[in-house]
Amino acid sequence: MVGQSMGALDWLSGDKSSSEGHKISNDPVIVEGVIQTPSTEDLSLLNYNHPHNSPTDTNVKKDVNPFNIKEVFASNPYFAAGGGLMLLGAGFSILRKGVGSFANLMYRRLIVDLEIRNSDKSYDWFLNWMSNYPNRISRQLSVKTSFVQHQNGSVMTGFSFVPGPGNHWFKYKNSWFFVSRERSERIHNSGQPMETVTLKTLYKDRYLLASILDEARQMAMKLNEGKTVLYKSWGQDWRIFGKPRSKRVIDSVILDKGIKEDILTDVKEFLKSGSWYHDRGIPYRRGYLLYGPPGSGKTSFIQALAGEFDYNIAIMNVGEPNLTDDRLAYLMNNIPEHTILLLEDIDAAFNNRSQSTEKGYVSGVTFSGLLNALDGVASAEEVITFMTTNHPERLDPALLRPGRIDMKVLINNASDYQVEQMFLRFYDDKEKLPIFMKKFKDLELPYVSTAQLQGLFVQFKESPELAIENVEILKSPHMNNFFYE
Numbered sequence: 001m002v003g004q005s006m007g008a009l010d011w012l013s014g015d016k017s018s019s020e021g022h023k024i025s026n027d028p029v030i031v032e033g034v035i036q037t038p039s040t041e042d043l044s045l046l047n048y049n050h051p052h053n054s055p056t057d058t059n060v061k062k063d064v065n066p067f068n069i070k071e072v073f074a075s076n077p078y079f080a081a082g083g084g085l086m087l088l089g090a091g092f093s094i095l096r097k098g099v100g101s102f103a104n105l106m107y108r109r110l111i112v113d114l115e116i117r118n119s120d121k122s123y124d125w126f127l128n129w130m131s132n133y134p135n136r137i138s139r140q141l142s143v144k145t146s147f148v149q150h151q152n153g154s155v156m157t158g159f160s161f162v163p164g165p166g167n168h169w170f171k172y173k174n175s176w177f178f179v180s181r182e183r184s185e186r187i188h189n190s191g192q193p194m195e196t197v198t199l200k201t202l203y204k205d206r207y208l209l210a211s212i213l214d215e216a217r218q219m220a221m222k223l224n225e226g227k228t229v230l231y232k233s234w235g236q237d238w239r240i241f242g243k244p245r246s247k248r249v250i251d252s253v254i255l256d257k258g259i260k261e262d263i264l265t266d267v268k269e270f271l272k273s274g275s276w277y278h279d280r281g282i283p284y285r286r287g288y289l290l291y292g293p294p295g296s297g298k299t300s301f302i303q304a305l306a307g308e309f310d311y312n313i314a315i316m317n318v319g320e321p322n323l324t325d326d327r328l329a330y331l332m333n334n335i336p337e338h339t340i341l342l343l344e345d346i347d348a349a350f351n352n353r354s355q356s357t358e359k360g361y362v363s364g365v366t367f368s369g370l371l372n373a374l375d376g377v378a379s380a381e382e383v384i385t386f387m388t389t390n391h392p393e394r395l396d397p398a399l400l401r402p403g404r405i406d407m408k409v410l411i412n413n414a415s416d417y418q419v420e421q422m423f424l425r426f427y428d429d430k431e432k433l434p435i436f437m438k439k440f441k442d443l444e445l446p447y448v449s450t451a452q453l454q455g456l457f458v459q460f461k462e463s464p465e466l467a468i469e470n471v472e473i474l475k476s477p478h479m480n481n482f483f484y485e
């Protein structure tokens with residue numbers, strides 16, 4: 001068509017040179033009486049070497065829809081090569097991500113994770129439960145040494161293999177559980193390394209997790225049944241101290257007439273009055289001070305009382321040099337549940353309002369820190385605080401205020417009544433009691449502590465006659481503190 005039209009042009013003008021020089025003309029072309037407008041295509045071909053009018057340019061401008069990516073790629077050689085690869089790569093990565101997040105989604109839909117940290121009580125419960133569970137697969141084990149105390153007081157050591165750091169499996173009620181125990185480099189405030197146990201199971205079996213934890217808890221409770229757990233402050237936390245002790249029978253502590261009953265009644269009354277305290281907005285706590293000479297049974301009585309009410313004991317030594325006011329406040333506000341707080345020998349810590357060492361600088365807990373901690377003890381649960389001292393006269397009156405100490409009881413050296421009761425408890429021999437009492441009174445001791453009496457009776461435990469014969473041992477002053485801990 002181009003050839004044709006040009007030919008026609010040449011032919012019409014009769015000008016050879018112009019035809020050879022590819023003269024451009026936008027004039028209408030008349031071929032045999034028909035007027036034709038040269039198309040852009042014709043013109044572009046004529047101006048092939050003209051940069052602003054290259055056929056490709058014209059093509060793009062004319063036909064390619066910039067919104068049609070396919071066309072853009074096809075029409076650009078760079079895109080066609082590199083872009084293709086890019087697209088492929090992006091496609092794959094989207095696919096991979098898609099598969100990844102799908103797997104993630106499925107995982108989250110199908111699997112439940114339960115994390116237990118070693119700062120939580122159930123951590124030990126669970127490990128102990130698992131170590132006693134027969135249906136398990138564990139290759140990494142840790143040894144845990146345990147003590148068993150018999151009724152007669154002898155201690156037997158036992159070993160159990162608890163799941164060590166690593167992976168374990170067990171089957172519980174026809175469902176599989178995956179357990180991983182991990183130890184971290186990080187250290188708790190309490191000084192222990194942080195550890196976690198993670199249990200994984202199918203979503204449909206999630207309700208079994210609660211039942212496992214419940215079994216573990218019950219198992220732990222059973223182990224401590226009839227026992228009193230002792231906690232001691234350790235770093236920032238309370239830690240179980242030693243092995244749980246057999247409960248001390250309340251009858252084994254012999255106080256003067258009526259004293260035991262008075263305290264027991266008061267504690268019982270307090271434990272019943274939760275709603276009374278809550279209704280009046282009074283912090284639900286009660287403080288007791290047992291004071292008197294050493295070896296009179298103060299500590300033993302608190303231990304027996306805890307056993308009577310099925311409570312544990314948290315012992316705090318407020319005189320500890322690296323105990324600060326902040327730590328004291330934290331500890332007092334985080335007493336393990338069902339636990340009596342015991343502050344022993346409270347006078348030793350504070351002879352003055354501010355505690356200072358011989359070198360003159362203040363260390364440890366300050367007196368106001370203790371008062372604040374006592375006042376600040378706020379808990380939904382009841383808080384029973386027992387304090388003991390051999391020197392009540394050294395206590396600051398601020399400590400003796402109700403709310404801090406609500407009941408003060410003198411636990412004194414043995415009265416005649418107590419001497420009789422102690423004798424009967426050890427020998428159960430009513431006939432020999434008057435003989436013993438006669439010899440004892442003849443000694444005219446200014447005082448004798450119950451601990452001293454226990455010392456004599458333990459020494460001659462098989463024979464009341466020998467105890468009677470050797471009653472003069474009670475004169476020995478060092479026996480006064482024989483059992484004083």
Ligand SMILES: Nc1ncnc2c1ncn2[C@@H]1O[C@H](COP(=O)(O)OP(=O)(O)O)[C@@H](O)[C@H]1O
Nearest residue numbers: 252253254294295296297298299300450451483
């Ligand atoms: N009133 C008591 N009844 C029975 N045992 C007692 C009594 N007082 C002291 N003891 C015995 O003496 C020892 C020391 O008693 P403890 O309770 O530590 O005295 P305290 O705390 O008053 O100094 C314990 O072994 C305890 O069994």
Ligand SMILES: [Mg+2]
Nearest residue numbers: 298299300388
């Ligand atoms: Mg004591």
